[in-house]
Amino acid sequence: MMVIPSCTSYSKKHSVEKYDCTKDQEIEKIIPATPGIIMHPERCDDYIFNKQKLSKAIHIFVEEYSNTFETSELLVWEMLRGLRIEVSIIPKIVPSAYDKNGKKLKNPYVSGLALSKSQIWVEIKTSQIWTSSLIHELIHVIIWKLNDVHGDPDHEGKQFSGWTKKHSKLIKRINDRLFRLDI
Numbered sequence: 001m002m003v004i005p006s007c008t009s010y011s012k013k014h015s016v017e018k019y020d021c022t023k024d025q026e027i028e029k030i031i032p033a034t035p036g037i038i039m040h041p042e043r044c045d046d047y048i049f050n051k052q053k054l055s056k057a058i059h060i061f062v063e064e065y066s067n068t069f070e071t072s073e074l075l076v077w078e079m080l081r082g083l084r085i086e087v088s089i090i091p092k093i094v095p096s097a098y099d100k101n102g103k104k105l106k107n108p109y110v111s112g113l114a115l116s117k118s119q120i121w122v123e124i125k126t127s128q129i130w131t132s133s134l135i136h137e138l139i140h141v142i143i144w145k146l147n148d149v150h151g152d153p154d155h156e157g158k159q160f161s162g163w164t165k166k167h168s169k170l171i172k173r174i175n176d177r178l179f180r181l182d183i
């Protein structure tokens with residue numbers, strides 16, 4: 001889960017596309033060159049990530065994660081197999097969530113959620129993927145897959161284990177790289 005500062009700017013091109021279910025019947029988008037990763041919009045009238053750009057972002061995630069944690073890319077891909085990514089431009093309010101230091105917040109707006117080890121929800125905040133919580137939620141998924149019980153909802157907090165400063169730095173590094181690539 002990622003708690004958002006309330007600041008958004010929109011110029012809708014590049015990595016984000018308009019979705020309208022009355023014109024586009026294909027709700028579930030299979031993300032190319034991934035092991036069955038699927039994206040779908042939350043609403044009929046919504047926005048989605050461009051499939052190619054999303055694929056590229058996930059490839060960069062897998063490469064960087066594998067280098068940072070000295071694990072094979074194949075293993076990382078295996079943990080992402082069949083992942084469902086629900087997207088929307090409308091943020092959510094949840095009863096409670098933790099910020100990145102593990103502080104519990106009541107009724108916060110969130111820009112992303114790891115719903116299970118194989119399903120995430122990501123808010124589309126701008127025209128580019130690097131501003132979204134996608135990479136953050138992918139880290140939750142990997143942690144969840146590794147310990148099988150939880151995705152470490154309190155991040156660097158002490159109540160749940162898994163998430164370290166190394167994870168937080170990795171997210172920043174990947175998003176910086178996506179930014180430079182205009183993704």
Ligand SMILES: [Zn+2]
Pocket residue numbers: 001002136140153155
């Ligand atoms: Zn989180």
